[in-house]
Amino acid sequence: MKKIFFLLSTVFLMSCEDVLKEAPKAVAVETFYNTAAEVETAVNAAYQELRATNGISGQLGAQVEAYTDYSYGRGSYQVLSDFQGLNSTNIPRTDDGWRLFYLSIRNANLVIQNAPKGKNISQADVAKYVAEAKFLRAYNYFWLVRNWGGVPIRTEATLNEPNVKRGTVDEVYTLIIADLKEAETNLPDKPAQVGRATKWAAKAALAEVYFTRNQYAEARDKADEIIKSGQFSLVPVTVAADFDKVFGPTIVTSPEEIFYLKMTRQNNQGMYLAMFAHHPGTRLHGAGGFFAHYTDSQTNPVYKNWDNNDLRKSYNWINWNIGLGNNSMLCKKFSDALAPTSTAAGNDFPIYRYSDVLLMYAEAACRASNGPTAAALEALNQVHRRAYGKSATAPSTVDFKLADYTAETFNDLVLQERGYETQYEAKRWLDLKRLGTAKLKQIIKAATGKDVADKHLFWPIPVGELNFNTALDPSKDQNLGY
Structure with a gap:
């Protein structure tokens, strides 16, 4: 059942993204956004970037997992666990996250702009799909504002404007909350397909935003x-x-x-983040593993002080020597021994x-x-x-x-x-x-012995954005330390 769902949805996601991303002018508004099926296909394109291998369920997720109190980064992610900001290896990774978020926002904006103009779609379907697009737009901006601070606010009103000034944090949150409130009102109670947003997803997102x-x-x-x-x-x-x-x-x-x-067990359609947790020797991931994150059972206080009777502890972690001694532990929470490739773990x-x-x-x-x-x-x-x-x-x-x-x-x-x-x-x-900041620094210091630099709190605005968006001032709009 899960495989059938994804075989069908992947066709829509990939074909729509190819059109919208590579040749957006080839999609004629008057002939594409006219039916519920066409609009749904366009909405699907806004999901694809969130599921991308370099997105939050993949490489971008691996970035923030190197910043925790319960584990450490290894290899190219080790420097992240020093909490001193990004180096030249990791900046391109967050740059790609920025690109994916704004591509998803762009695809959502196309739906918000064009669905109401459809000739063969009911008003109920317009409201539902616009609400879904606004939920996705809000969620993308939620990740952007928490990791970059204020960012350019691109909506359907500025779809064709390349030069957009940097909005304030409050302005970004104003859009997020407005979008989520509309999503809460107009999204269905139950998803038409497993994995689509509902009003409950919008309520949960609103709760986290308020939180x-x-x-x-x-x-x-x-x-x-x-x-x-x-x-x-x-x-x-x-x-x-x-x-x-x-x-x-x-x-x-x-x-x-x-x-x-x-996610599903197909190349580039599975959870990539799972690959970062495993070692080939454990055989808990069919493609091996990068073992890019680990903890130490004797020196990490979060793990060491965790009650062994808590079933999450033994479910989440396995003892495995990754060349750092017999006390190293790997997170096995998301395991798929049958994953055919590194980007094909079936864990949602x-x-x-x-x-x-x-x-x-x-x-x-x-x-x-x-x-x-x-x-x-x-x-x-x-x-x-x-x-x-x-x-x-x-x-x-x-x-x-x-x-x-x-x-x-x-x-x-x-x-x-x-x-x-x-x-x-x-x-x-x-x-x-x-x-x-004070509480964060206190917790990280207690767990890792490291001091968190202010530079580490936000990722750098991509140089490409600063170079091509003339509404930004590279000397004033770049984040601290970059």
Whole structure:
């Protein structure tokens, strides 16, 4: 079923991207955006860049996974774990991320501009596909603003304008929130195909945006809408291997999936990030592995202090000597022994899982109320119980107790749980950044002994953008240190 879905969707994605990217003028508006099928094909093109091998589920994800407190980069990614900014090897990688984000935005803008002009498409379908395009545009800008700061804001209104000034962070977030609110209103409750955005994906994205912006009451309420909907639940786990039902390469979907980038075992159509975690000797990836990230069981405090009874620990990590001693550990969370190539792991890439929403709710509710609440504690405990093989919704012996925590210690507890729950999902660095520079530096210093340079907080604006976008001033618009 999963393979059939992707064989069909890949044809649309690849053919549409070829037209839009390589010869956009060959697509005549009056003959292409006229039917629901044609508009859907155009929307599919905006997904493709997010799934690209150099995108967030691949090489760009590998960048931020080298910035965590629980692991270190190796090889060309080792310098990233020094937290002193990018070198000449890694700058082209983030440059390509910029290119992919803006290509996805451009493809979304084409839908937003042209779908309403279609002659043989219903208004309901126009609203649905424009909402989907706006969701994708918002998500691209969300990655851009968190990693580059203020960026040029390109919308359907400036589609043919190459020179666009750098917007402020607030201006970018204004567009993101507006787009997500429209997506929340007009996207369907259930996806027509597995992997398409729904109103629940929009709500989850809004919750994370508010969370990032320190709008905790809004983040709490939006996450609570998802929780109270009854649409999602945590997959039951009794032994570590049961997490395969969440992350395994053959899973089509699960009750905790809110929005994932869907992958399949085809060259350039699988999760590339999985390749960075493995070593050929483990045979956990069919194509071998780059072993570009690792941790040390004796020196990394996050791993060392993690309770061995937490099933996530043994599921996520395997002991393997990569030439750095017998204590080196590799993350095996996303494994596919049958992946035919390095870009063909069948594991889907989670963007929003129900556990993520529960943990967002727990922290946001505590911060909004200036102290932990019973509902916040229950949301946290559900994730924690599942991690120990317990029923997520029944009280257990591993439960945290409300009386044991202040606002500060509860927030730190949730942050720790988020760190365990979302490993290798390209979330941890951005999670730490939202807490502010001082807190981020404190956490990284405690875990790695490294000082985070201010230069490391944002990636450089690509030189190509500065050279060809005359609305930018290379001396004023480049990020600190580049």
